[in-house]
Amino acid sequence: MLAPFSYSQMLWATALGYAIFNTIPDTPTWIGSAIIIASGLYILHRERILQQQRALAVEARGAFTPP
DSSP states (O other): OOHHHHHHHHHHHHHHHHHHHOOOOOHHHHHHHHHHHHHHHHHHHHHHHHHHHHHHHHHHHHHTOOO
């Protein structure tokens, strides 16, 4: 839920750093940002798959529940 704020914060920090201090992040900073974004996308993907599996499990239990 808070991930979009973190990504937005990285963008704003980069933009303000350039606007105020005329600095561009170095290579390790870009690599670290890419790792953070990639891990967030992986977690999003994994959670969607898990949510689908849980929904299917609940649906299967509901279909075979004895009266």
